[in-house]
Amino acid sequence: MGIFTGIRRVAHAFRVGGGTNSFEAAGQGRRLRGFNPSRNHVNVAIRAAGPTLVARGRWLYENDGYAGNAVDEWASQAVGDGIKPRPRFKGKKAAKAALLSLFLKWTDEADAEGNTDYFGIQEKVAREAYLAGECFVRLRNRRPSDMWTVPFQLQILPTEMLDVGFSASLPGGNFIVAGIEFNAIGARVAFHFWRYHPTDERPPNSANARDRVRVPASEVFHVFDGRQGGQIRGVPRIARALVKIFGLEIYDDAEIDRKKNAALFTAFLIGRGENPISVNEDEDEDETPIAGMEPGAIIDLGDDKDIKFSAPAEVGGSYEAFQYRTILKICAGLGVPYSYVTGDMTKGNFANVRTDIIRFRRRVSQWQNNTLIFQLCRPVWVAFVERAVMAGLIELPGYDEDPTEYWACDHLPPRQEWIDPAKDIAAEKEAIKGGLKSRTQSIAERGYDREDMDDEIEEERAEAAGRKTPLVFDTDGTAPPAAPSAQPPPANDDPADNEDDPPEDIPNAA
Numbered sequence: 001m002g003i004f005t006g007i008r009r010v011a012h013a014f015r016v017g018g019g020t021n022s023f024e025a026a027g028q029g030r031r032l033r034g035f036n037p038s039r040n041h042v043n044v045a046i047r048a049a050g051p052t053l054v055a056r057g058r059w060l061y062e063n064d065g066y067a068g069n070a071v072d073e074w075a076s077q078a079v080g081d082g083i084k085p086r087p088r089f090k091g092k093k094a095a096k097a098a099l100l101s102l103f104l105k106w107t108d109e110a111d112a113e114g115n116t117d118y119f120g121i122q123e124k125v126a127r128e129a130y131l132a133g134e135c136f137v138r139l140r141n142r143r144p145s146d147m148w149t150v151p152f153q154l155q156i157l158p159t160e161m162l163d164v165g166f167s168a169s170l171p172g173g174n175f176i177v178a179g180i181e182f183n184a185i186g187a188r189v190a191f192h193f194w195r196y197h198p199t200d201e202r203p204p205n206s207a208n209a210r211d212r213v214r215v216p217a218s219e220v221f222h223v224f225d226g227r228q229g230g231q232i233r234g235v236p237r238i239a240r241a242l243v244k245i246f247g248l249e250i251y252d253d254a255e256i257d258r259k260k261n262a263a264l265f266t267a268f269l270i271g272r273g274e275n276p277i278s279v280n281e282d283e284d285e286d287e288t289p290i291a292g293m294e295p296g297a298i299i300d301l302g303d304d305k306d307i308k309f310s311a312p313a314e315v316g317g318s319y320e321a322f323q324y325r326t327i328l329k330i331c332a333g334l335g336v337p338y339s340y341v342t343g344d345m346t347k348g349n350f351a352n353v354r355t356d357i358i359r360f361r362r363r364v365s366q367w368q369n370n371t372l373i374f375q376l377c378r379p380v381w382v383a384f385v386e387r388a389v390m391a392g393l394i395e396l397p398g399y400d401e402d403p404t405e406y407w408a409c410d411h412l413p414p415r416q417e418w419i420d421p422a423k424d425i426a427a428e429k430e431a432i433k434g435g436l437k438s439r440t441q442s443i444a445e446r447g448y449d450r451e452d453m454d455d456e457i458e459e460e461r462a463e464a465a466g467r468k469t470p471l472v473f474d475t476d477g478t479a480p481p482a483a484p485s486a487q488p489p490p491a492n493d494d495p496a497d498n499e500d501d502p503p504e505d506i507p508n509a510a
Contacts, residue, residue, distance in 0.1 A: 042228045046235060047178060050164045054132045057238040060245055061131055066327065067238060067245050070334040070341045074237075075127040077364045078372060080414025082119025085381050086449050088408040093451075095396055099406070102394055103384060105149045112140050112155035118380075121154055125223050125376060132159045134224035134234030136191065137376060138215060139383060150388045154380070161193045164233060166212070178233050181214070188217040223375045225367065241333030248326050255319070335363060354420070361416055368413050377411045415446040 025032070038045065060067040085103060087096050110118035121137070128135035136157040144151045162179035169175050173184035181190040192212045196202045202209040224234030238245075324347070331338045337356045339345050345353070385406050388394045396406050431437045440450040464471040 042231050042235070043178065043233065046231075046233045047164050050133075050233065050235075051160075053236050053239050053242070054159055056242055056246070057131055057236045060238065060242065060249075064245055064249050066248075066330060066341050067241075067334075069343075070331070070336045071127055071131050071238070073336055073340045074130045074364070075123050077361070078126040078368055078413075079119070079123045083122055083368070083373065083377055083411050083413050084119075085377070086410045086412050086444070087406065088410060089405050092397060095394075098394055099385070099388070099396070102149060102388060103381075106384060109147050109149055110154050112138075112153040118154070121156065122372070122376070124156055126372060128156070128158060129223050129225070129234065129371070130237050132234070133236040133239075134159050134222065136162060136193075137221040137223065138193075139219045139221070141219075141387075144391055150384055150393060151391055152383060152387050157193060158197070159234070160197060160199065162191060163194065163198075163212075166192060180232055181217075188222075190217055191215050191220045191222075221376050221379055223372060225371050237335065241330045244326060244330050244333065248323075248330070336360065365413070373411045373413075378409070381409045381411075382407045410444070412444055412448070415448070 040048075057067075061071050062068065085100070087099060089096065107118035111121055116124070125135045125137060136159070138155040138157055140153045140155050142151040142153060147153075164178045166179045167175075167177050170181070174181055174189060176182075176192060179192050180188060181192060183189050192214055195211045195213050196206070196209050198210075225237075226232070226234070236242075327342060328338055331341050334341065337353075337360050338347065339353060339356070340360070385396075385403070389396060389399055389403075399406060428442055432439060432442060443450040443453055
């Protein structure tokens, strides 16, 4: 009877699925009965849940070690000591050197708040874009008298400064969605920021504290990773693992409290009779306070006492395994390796840890080039070149005819440390010798400029050659000259004596 019942159920399932739905994953059976995600577009979802996600993510960053370390590790890997420009235009060596020198001087004045330099702004943007899903950088033009170098600065605006719930239709066909103004063809025209942060302290007696300020899109760099078509605001990366992180935080707190409360009790006195551990016979029982809960406490439970030592239950061997598997899932959601998030290097050997690091670096490199460099570094370089020329701080030959020649620029991320230096450098040298890559590419991947390095090496060699005593190193490719011998060895005219004979004080083995 049971076999026929099972066959009927299977046949019924095929009949039901075959008529309307050929995909089990889209069914509404027992296993998927409660799985009914929203069909809203990502922009609608961000409008409804964005502020809550950001607030919870910021709380975890400041209060949870795993979440905070993952965010800081991502910013460290993505920016390091700064993503530096390398102009592409060939020739015009003097112009390139002057332009880079002026840029490095400007970096010290780049921050509108005066707290860091341009590379510090990159770090803040990377951290904010990971934690809150997006970051806005406003270009603030200055008067030439306000600065020593190119007169413009950068101001970081967090996601809360652009009201995700602000939408409106404007005359002329423009419209506002999530605080961003678009024209009739869907191009970004402006951003409508709050004048002051909506949850921060505002200047006293400020009548326009809740006003919005319209800023042209040409003066705003919006850094966010839009993972879906048509997405206009960012989603915190921490959202994937937020529930697990908070659940683990609560579980750890409960376990710590359980251990702490269990450790408060050492023994219990039970039964009737005289207190066997009393040390003061004249003490008035009625005035003796009940022992407080403190480490090593012995609780007096009345007369005719007996003593029973506390034996709290242990959590068992499943605690660490549960923690490990949960943290692994958290790390997968955060996109940061387990060893980076936890600092625990004992869970893998060199080979698989190296594989995980390489995979993580590839993901960071993808985000650097597709998001941070494209949305921040490249437009900042163009703005710098334009304003440097307009302010008369530099002369670039042919700029009026073709400024794009000077706008073209590579941006070099920080050099990643070798994981296995001997093998990695040997493989790099073989690739260059085999024509699989150039020295320029190899040096650029390490965060340096090949032309600058060649100039530096040439300068070092010229300076070393001009010294009274030449400096010779193994890396020069030539061996140091042999020191002259004080007395030449005696000539030996007998060819037979040129063989390697044993010393005279050692008898011949034959």
